[in-house]
Amino acid sequence: MASIDIAGIRKSYGAIRVLHGIDLAIRDGEFVVLVGPSGCGKSTLLRMVAGLEEITAGEIQIGGIRVNDLQPKDRDIAMVFQSYALYPHMTVAGNMSYSLRLRRAAKNLIAGKVSQAAATLGLENLLERRPRQLSGGQRQRVAMGRAIVRAPKAFLFDEPLSNLDARLREQMRGEIKRLHHALGATSIYVTHDQIEAMTLADRIVAMNAGLVQQVGSPLDLYDRPANLFVAGFIGSPAMNMFRGTYRANAPAVIAADASAIPLGRGYQVEEGAPVTLGIRPEHVELGGSGSIAAPLDLVEPTGFGTILHLRAFGADVKAFTLERHTALVGATVPITLPPDCLHLFDASGERLV
């Protein structure tokens, strides 16, 4: 186990700059999730930690040792690939023991480690199979097994669940979390799925366009998004956004349709400045005092709850309720935006306090 320190990391492919200076300190035993849309540079960063991509500028330390110029094999890390990358000509046991065999570990030690890992992952009966004889979920487990047979300094996960169907993904998510609790290994996990990020992470690193947008605990990012990108990326259905201008007197946002959305308190921003107001769908109150009538556009029952698509304040508004809402499309629904649940962002997208 070890800490990982990333300082001033940049990456360019010729003239194309992918990462613009990433600083990140990962504590020993921490589970950090890098999350962001495709092309934000999260996988590139992970591959640089692994040693599969050259570092253009900056420094990466694993366990206090600079690894910039170390080969992947000398970094003592394990990685789970999105494609699993199992060796097709080796059995499951062969796949899991390959790293130990490369280190010339004793035969009985290898056998012990493999059967221990197989037991942890429920692979005992599959050890003699070849990858092509396994289902997607089993292959995924073998890929995990290959990582846990030795005790590396850190685990790197590159979208390991993206190729699984939804149910299996949910199950494996739980297993990864349990595994992390059991092994306590420093882990970096890359995903574009914000649910995976929320459920797995000790800390989330939200990335966009080669820059870190926010680092914090999952609920930190959810409750106090640092900017519009994080606010829009974390959470599903996504946060509602209203563009408007700030009114300092009886603090409110004047929305696109000239109506005022009361803020309940003042913010540090000039009168008349353009701002964006955000509220999560589950915080939109149906009914309530001071409500306005919003025409209903679309109803999406999820079974778990209902997502209502409404028009209000000159914008589309989504409201999520646990109730089985029976309103018909075309009807109007009274809604309230509780001031406590509002997020305000300035013209550059930064959170206002």
Add this chain to the structure above:
Amino acid sequence: MGKASLLGMVAHRLAILAYVVVALFPLYWLLKVSVTPDRLLYTEGVRMWPSQASLEHYVFVLAHSDFPRFFENSVIVSGSTAFIVTIVASLAGYALSRFQFRGKVWIVILMLLTQMFPLVMLIAPMFKMLAPLGLTNSLTGLVIVYTAFNVPFATFLMQSFFDGIPKDLEEAAMIDGATRFRAFAQIILPLTLPGIAATLGFVFTAAWSELLFALMLISDVDSSTFPVGLLSFVSKFSVDFGQMMAAGVLALIPACLFFLLIQRYLVQGLTAGAVKG
């Protein structure tokens, strides 16, 4: 099974059969002529099988001609060429498939260029180069020439096979603790066996049947390869078809044996299960 699909299947099989007959008939004729005694060859007209078969041509070719020598030379030349070309092409193909390096485009263009000249154009300069080095009239010289001519195509062939193997596999191996070369040798190469078999087979047959350079660079009977030897049955006034065909049938044997050896690697699908899908 419906009537239409049964009919479709019969037509399908018939089409395949027709193709096989067309492809194999010359070989059959080769065999037929080789066992026809000389006195019957021109007297019986066109028959599917002679009224009397004999192995006299085989006996003559094996016991009283230089053919065993030619075979041996051909096996040495083709085998060495196939072996060397495959090693060089594997390494070069891997490099072209996996690495970006300065001048890569130019190397590819250069390799393509070598494939564009008619061989006849190159015979004189080749001879000029090899003669002072003592490499004419030598099997080594022939191996060098064949290797040079086969490496570019074999490299492209191997590259396409490496391209088909996910990069993740060797990256996983390198993270597991392998050097790049070890990952290449232990993970990638075993998965490229079909490609290696195909390359070996392709180069072996190309060298086995090459006539032009063998004819021009070698005048010594002792160093001749089998295609050159075949020509010795053509004399000024007659062609000894029976012996020529017998030698031809014998020449097929090593090539067939070779493909028998590698055919199990020629089946694709060895990488199934490596990655998703």
